[in-house]
Amino acid sequence: LGMVKSFKYMIVGGGVAAGYAAREFDRQGLKPEQLAIISKESVAPYERPTLSKGYLNPNPKAAARLPEFHVCVGSGGDRLLPDWYKEKGIQLILGTEIVKVNLALKTLVSAAGEIFKFQTLIIATGSTVIRLTDFKVEGADAKNIFYLRELEDADKLVESIKMKKYGKAVIIGGGYIGLEVAAAMRINDFDVTMVYPDPWCMPRLFTPAMAAFYESYYENKGIKIIKGTVSVGFNANANGEVKGVKLKDGRVLEADIVVVGVGARPLTALFKGQLEEDKGGIKTDGFFKTSMPGVYAVGDVATFPIKLYNETRRVEHVDHARKSAEHAVKAIKANETGEELEEYDYLPYFYSRIFELSWQFYGDNVGESLYFRDNNPLSPKPKFGSYWIKDGKVVGAFLEGGTPEENKAIAKVSRLNPPVGNLDQLKKEGLSFASKF
Numbered sequence: 476l477g478m479v480k481s482f483k484y485m486i487v488g489g490g491v492a493a494g495y496a497a498r499e500f501d502r503q504g505l506k507p508e509q510l511a512i513i514s515k516e517s518v519a520p521y522e523r524p525t526l527s528k529g530y531l532n533p534n535p536k537a538a539a540r541l542p543e544f545h546v547c548v549g550s551g552g553d554r555l556l557p558d559w560y561k562e563k564g565i566q567l568i569l570g571t572e573i574v575k576v577n578l579a580l581k582t583l584v585s586a587a588g589e590i591f592k593f594q595t596l597i598i599a600t601g602s603t604v605i606r607l608t609d610f611k612v613e614g615a616d617a618k619n620i621f622y623l624r625e626l627e628d629a630d631k632l633v634e635s636i637k638m639k640k641y642g643k644a645v646i647i648g649g650g651y652i653g654l655e656v657a658a659a660m661r662i663n664d665f666d667v668t669m670v671y672p673d674p675w676c677m678p679r680l681f682t683p684a685m686a687a688f689y690e691s692y693y694e695n696k697g698i699k700i701i702k703g704t705v706s707v708g709f710n711a712n713a714n715g716e717v718k719g720v721k722l723k724d725g726r727v728l729e730a731d732i733v734v735v736g737v738g739a740r741p742l743t744a745l746f747k748g749q750l751e752e753d754k755g756g757i758k759t760d761g762f763f764k765t766s767m768p769g770v771y772a773v774g775d776v777a778t779f780p781i782k783l784y785n786e787t788r789r790v791e792h793v794d795h796a797r798k799s800a801e802h803a804v805k806a807i808k809a810n811e812t813g814e815e816l817e818e819y820d821y822l823p824y825f826y827s828r829i830f831e832l833s834w835q836f837y838g839d840n841v842g843e844s845l846y847f848r849d850n851n852p853l854s855p856k857p858k859f860g861s862y863w864i865k866d867g868k869v870v871g872a873f874l875e876g877g878t879p880e881e882n883k884a885i886a887k888v889s890r891l892n893p894p895v896g897n898l899d900q901l902k903k904e905g906l907s908f909a910s911k912f
């Protein structure tokens with residue numbers, strides 16, 4: 476039997492949430508050797524969204540590389556470099572996958588058989604990508620078919636981009652990963668085709684009017700878009716490298732690189748049968764406590780009460796990963812000191828950046844949507860947005876090309892839920908409606 480290592484606090488998973496939790500533990504007061512973070516990845520926590528954006532920049536001087544995007548730069552804070560953890564006496568146990576968990580005995584076991592004991596555990600295992608091999612798609616294990624979740628995946632893609640210069644790329648999936656990677660491949664001078672089954676891109680958020688803007692922007696950049704069909708198989712050459720993507724409608728697209736972005740699923744399997752689940756995630760309360768005392772879950776894996784909408788939800792976005800982690804640590808500390816803490820009160824927020832564009836979304840995209848345009852001809856960039864109106868109130872807002880003040884205004888209006896008298900009037904006012912609050 477290996478040696479048992481014990482820690483007062485342990486975090487399993489070393490992604491975005493783990494990094495922000497570490498900073499919050501330090502702020503709240505932490506003694507050396509009280510906290511350990513165990514991660515399958517071999518690097519300290521970093522801002523994962525960079526992998527589909529700055530990491531794929533073809534300009535070696537401008538490309539984002541570690542250590543520059545370690546947490547917490549994404550929220551304007553200082554970078555937590557590996558030395559920071561060392562100075563604080565926080566154990567970063569990297570390249571270590573936990574394969575077995577016994578929550579009742581408060582133990583974790585790694586693939587190499589090491590045993591860890593904790594008093595308080597934060598589960599921050601995030602998500603894993605859905606693979607075409609999961610559905611046994613023919614030829615889906617060919618070389619140069621990529622997914623993007625961890626640094627290692629991004630490194631493989633970057634290597635292949637160099638090898639297949641000026642080649643053909645097929646991007647499967649029209650969500651934000653598909654859109655961001657398609658843009659990055661085009662910037663890398665690839666001939667890019669996107670394939671997705673939906674009638675328009677990002678159907679979970681975009682309305683047809685919003686999607687039409689991005690699709691025509693992409694077509695102007697030379698990206699081909701094939702909608703309403705899916706890939707059913709892949710051809711490979713004698714070296715096992717992908718050469719073609721077979722579509723359901725019979726067409727075959729030439730490809731040197733394929734990037735698949737068809738969704739993710741939360742990594743909860745380790746805890747099956749030991750914790751209550753809800754909506755595919757680990758069920759928590761408004762303090763990120765799970766059904767097991769002393770065990771918390773944050774980030775992508777947590778299904779938590781979202782006060783604003785009076786229901787439980789799982790949110791797979793970076794802003795929530797950061798904030799839920801901070802809230803859980805505050806709750807752990809409040810539990811120890813007996814201090815009061817408010818329940819988590821989250822306003823959903825997501826964003827994306829592609830080419831010179833960038834959008835932000837706040838709130839809930841339910842009810843009736845209302846597309847508006849910014850009519851200022853002096854705007855240097857395309858600017859438009861959408862409100863969502865439910866029961867006569869604004870519940871969500873989207874803005875492309877907003878300034879920081881304008882983005883703050885749409886966030887505020889999505890939180891305040893002001894009543895809307897007349898929709899035509901709102902359409903006319905557009906962004907200036909939000910700016911009044």
Ligand code: FAD
Nearest residue numbers: 488490491492515523524573600601774775791792793796
């Ligand atoms: P993660 O950051 O995924 O971290 C989980 C960590 O746990 C990983 O290091 C993993 O290796 C480790 N782990 C898992 N299982 C084990 C185990 N058994 N043992 C040890 N370690 C384990 N969100 C946005 O809002 N905007 C964006 O623009 C955006 N862009 C994105 C781009 C990409 C390419 C990706 C992949 C995601 C993007 N996201 C974006 C989503 C965002 O990154 C996630 O919501 C966020 O990272 C979730 O944080 P987390 O800490 O819960 O999980």
